[in-house]
Amino acid sequence: MQDFLAELAGIVGAAHVLTGADVERFAKDASGHYHAAPLAVVRPGSVAEVSAVVTAAGRAGVPVVPISGNTGIVGGTMTEGGLMLSVERLNRIRELRPGARVAVVEAGVVLDRLHEAAAAHDLYFPLWFGARGSAMIGGVLSTNAGGSNVLRYGSTRALCLGLEVVLADGRVLNLMSELHKDNSGYDLKQMFIGAEGTLGVITAAVMKLVPAPRAHATACIAMDRLGPALELLNRCQKASGGLVEAFEFMPDTYMRQLRKVRPDLGLPFETIPPVTIMIELGATAPALAEAGPDGSVALATILEDALGEMLEAGLITDAVFARTEAQRRAMWARREAAAEITYARMPAIDTDIAMPLDAVETFLARFHDRLPAIDAGAETFTVAHLGDGNLHFTVFPTDGSPEMHDRVVEAIEDVVQDLRGTFSAEHGVGLSKKNSMARRKDPVALDVMRAVKTALDPTNLMNPGKIIP
C-alpha cells in the first residue's frame, strides 16, 4: 500500500494525500452514527487528476469512495480501508451566464457559494436546506438532494442540465451540455445523479438558475389537526398561481423539543398548537411583487386573504405573518434547527420517508396506533416538507438496542409501503437503508440496478457496498 500512496502523491502532490489525524474530518459523519477508517483521503485538483487517481486505484484494487461536503447522514461515504476521494479542491465556478441562466460548477463548490454567485446577478439557485453552508455540488448531485423548495423547483435532478463524470475505468464522460432539449441517445447523466458515487465520480455540472424572487410572503399557521393542510396548500397554490415555494409541517412535539434545545429561537405562537405549518410564497412579476399605490404587495395580500378565508371557515386557528426580513429569518431558523434538535436527544431512530400527498395524516395515525405495542414509552418527533409528502420522522425509543431500531423501522416501513410510499425520500440510501432496499424494493428493480452497476463498474471499485443489497 505504501507504493500506492506514493503513486497518489505523485499524481496530486504529497500534501494532498492525507492519512492519520488529517482524515478525521472526513471520517466522522454528520449523523454521529458512522465512523470511517479510510486508507487515505486524496484530494485531486483537476479532472485529469481524478481520472489518474481512479485509474491507479483500479490497478491497485483499492475501492474509491467520493466525498464532498460530508453532510450526509446515511453512511454513504463510509469505508474501511478504501480510498476517500475528496472533491473539495475542485471548487471553481467555471462559468455563470446570467442571460442563459446557467452556472457551470465543479463538484467541490459549496452550495451557498453558488447561491451568492447567482444572487449577484439577481438569480437564484433553488436548492435550499439547512446544510447549505457546507454541502457541495458533487454531494447534492450524488444524492439527488431535495430540501425546502422542491415543491416549486424540483430536486437536484431537475436543476441539472449537464454533467462531467470520471468513470470506474478512469475515463472522463463529458455530458456538459446546457441544452434544454437533447435527445441524442440515452440521457446518461440521469444514471449518475442519485447514484451516491457507486457508478463514477461527478466532477462538474451545468446547473439551472432561476430569476430570484423579488418578494416573499411567509407565515406560520396554527391548526388543530393536519387533515385540512392539503386543502390549505391547494388553495394557496390556486390563489397565487403556483407560487408556493415551501410548505413545512412542525407538530407540537417538534415545537416542544425546539423550546427545550433552542429556547433562544422563540416560538411562533404563545401556546403551542397541535400543528404548525410554515408557508412561503415567492414572486418575481412586478405586478405581484412590488408595492402598489396603496403600499400593499399583491403577493402578501393573496396569502393574507387565503388564510383569512381558511380562518373564517374554521380550518385553521391562527396565523402570524413575517412583516420584516428579520421575522422571516426567525421563522426559517426554527425550521432549520431540525437536525440540531433531533440529534440533541439520543437514542433517536430517524427516518426520511415520503408518501402520496393525501396520505400523511393516515400514516401518522396508523403508526401511532402501532407504536405502544412496540415501545410503550417511546416518543415521536416529525418535521416535514409536507408539500412533497416528505417526512423526517423520528422515534425516541426507551431502549437504544439495534433490535428496537429494527423493529421500529420495520413498523414505519410497513405503514409507508401500504400507503405506496418510500423509505428513502431525499437523504439517500448509503449504508443506513440497505436493509430497507432488500426488504422493500421491487426485486426486479434491484436486479436492474445490479445489472447497471456491473455494466459500468465491473470490478466494483466505486463506493462498494452502498445502496444495493
Added chain:
Amino acid sequence: MQDFLAELAGIVGAAHVLTGADVERFAKDASGHYHAAPLAVVRPGSVAEVSAVVTAAGRAGVPVVPISGNTGIVGGTMTEGGLMLSVERLNRIRELRPGARVAVVEAGVVLDRLHEAAAAHDLYFPLWFGARGSAMIGGVLSTNAGGSNVLRYGSTRALCLGLEVVLADGRVLNLMSELHKDNSGYDLKQMFIGAEGTLGVITAAVMKLVPAPRAHATACIAMDRLGPALELLNRCQKASGGLVEAFEFMPDTYMRQLRKVRPDLGLPFETIPPVTIMIELGATAPALAEAGPDGSVALATILEDALGEMLEAGLITDAVFARTEAQRRAMWARREAAAEITYARMPAIDTDIAMPLDAVETFLARFHDRLPAIDAGAETFTVAHLGDGNLHFTVFPTDGSPEMHDRVVEAIEDVVQDLRGTFSAEHGVGLSKKNSMARRKDPVALDVMRAVKTALDPTNLMNPGKIIP
C-alpha cells in the same frame, strides 16, 4: 415462423396478430422516408400479454419493436422481419386524482384523450405538439417528446413520476410511483424514457398534471432580425414572473411556404416581416387571469406593456394580439401547419437541432454563409421552439441524392457542434440520426450506452439497430 405466430395468437387472440395488408398502417411512417416490413404486428391487451409476447419473441429470436401512435419521423419503429408490438389496446386511463394532480395512464392512451380527461378537472397535461391527436403516451415517453410548452413545463421526462416497463426478458419492472421525492436507489425510469424502445416496452406511466391556465395572452410579433429575440423573451419572462408558455420563431421563408401551401390559414401581418415570433403567456392566479374592475386582464396588460416598450425602443416593428379564442386558434394553426408545409415540398432535408439560447442567430448566419458552396440553388426553411433553442431546420436542395443529403446534414452539424448544440433535440434518433451519433457523440458516451444496452438486453432483442451506431 408459423409456430411463432400461432403462439402469439394463443397469447393475444388471432384477431390481434396482424399480417399482410393489415400491417400497412403501422409499416408506413409519418415522414414518408421509411417503410417497414414486419413479420407481423401484435396487439396485446394487457401488461401480462406484453410480457408473454416478449418472452415468446425472445425464445424465437424475433426482434420486438414497440410502436404506439406512429407519428415519429426518424424511423424509430422500422423493422425488417421483426415483430411490431403495438400498444394501442393498452388504452386505459387507470386513475386520475385531481387533488394529487396525477394521472395513471397506459401506453396506448392518445395524448389528446389525456388533455380532455385533465381538462374535465380544470387541469392540464402540458405536453403540446401538432401530432397530439394521434401520438400516444408510450411513444412520447420513449422519445422524451418536447413540443411547444417545454419552456415552461419541461419535456416528457419532467412530467413523468412513475413507469411500468416490460423488460427484454419478459419481466415486468414496476416503478409506478407517484412520489415527488424518492431516492431509494437508482432512478431507473430515467433510462427507459427516451430509449426509443431499445431497453424494454413502456406499458404505463404516472404523469403529472398542472392547474389549467385560466387566461392566455397570445401575440405575433414582427421583427427585422432575430438578434433581439432573446432579450424580448427575457423581458416578457421578467414582467410576467416566468409565465411564458410558448415562444415560437417563424422566418419569412416559413410564412411564404405557408401562404403557398395553406392560403386558407392567412398571415398575421399584411407584409411578411423577416422574423415572426409567436408568444403565449398563461396564468392561473386570479390576480393575473381575471378581469379587473376596468375590464382589463392583468396578464394581457403585462404582455401589451412589454411589447409596447420594445416597439418604442425599436427592437420590434409590429405586434398583433389575439383578442378572442378564435384568433388565438388561428395563430396556433399557422404554427402547427409546420409538418404539413415542410413535407409538401420535396426533396426536403429536415433536421431537429438545438443549441444554447444565445447561439441561434449565429447558427443561421454561419450556415447560410456555407450553403451556396454546397448547393447554390438550395433554399431553407425553419420553424423553431426558440425559447428552448430548438430549430426544425429544413433545406430544400436542388438535388435529391443521398450524397447531397449527407453533405448538407454534415454542414449543419459542423456548425451546431461548434456552438455546443445537438443534432437531435426532440424527435429522437431512430435510424435517421444514427450516422450523426457515430460522428458527433462523445465516444465514451457511446460506450456507456452500449454497456447499458448490453446489460439490460444482452441478446439485442428490443428494437435492434436503433439509436446506437
